[in-house]
Amino acid sequence: xxxxxxxxxxxxxxxxxxxxxxxxxxxxxxxxxxxxxxxxxxxxxxxxxxxxxxxxxxxxxxxxxxxxxxxxxxxxxxxxxxxxxxxxxxxxxxxxxxxxxxxxxxxxxxxxxxxxxxxxxxxxxxxxxxxxxxxxxxxxxxxxxxxxxxxxxxxxxxxxxxx
Numbered sequence: 638x639x640x641x642x643x644x645x646x647x648x649x650x651x652x653x654x655x656x657x658x659x660x661x662x663x664x665x666x667x668x669x670x671x672x673x674x675x676x677x678x679x680x681x682x683x684x685x686x687x688x689x690x691x692x693x694x695x696x697x698x699x700x701x702x703x704x705x706x707x708x709x710x711x712x713x714x715x716x717x718x719x720x721x722x723x724x725x726x727x728x729x730x731x732x733x734x735x736x737x738x739x740x741x742x743x744x745x746x747x748x749x750x751x752x753x754x755x756x757x758x759x760x761x762x763x764x765x766x767x768x769x770x771x772x773x774x775x776x777x778x779x780x781x782x783x784x785x786x787x788x789x790x791x792x793x794x795x796x797x798x799x800x
Contacts, residue, residue, distance in 0.1 A: 680748060685718040690749040698738045
């Protein structure tokens with residue numbers, strides 16, 4: 638092609654095989670989409686609702702803001718998903734000194750316990766072939782990446798002029 642308006646030179650962007658965000662994104666997208674489809678099919682709740690059930694099973698009686706912090710979801714998604722769980726009878730909210738605290742009902746705890754068994758099966762399939770040393774290394778590296786998110790946030794703020 639000789640059209641001067643078309644860019645034909647290739648290979649000038651990130652190389653997926655050596656770009657960590659590519660792998661993290663593919664893994665997250667595939668795992669999240671699969672889990673959401675599976676949980677919707679089996680239990681009529683999606684991944685966001687599952688994350689809230691999990692957070693409340695780990696820390697009963699917390700505010701929605703804390704749920705969002707735990708599972709890295711924005712407030713509106715937590716609010717909408719929590720309302721759905723309340724409507725389904727899996728979560729109740731109670732006021733305590735002007736704070737709205739969230740609790741699992743027995744039905745919510747039972748549902749959590751069914752889903753966690755599936756989530757752990759999916760994790761085992763993902764980690765198949767990794768020995769204990771591999772897993773220690775993997776989780777140490779993932780934790781280091783999680784800690785480095787603050788540095789990524791700082792780069793973003795600097796580039797947006799919000800230092």
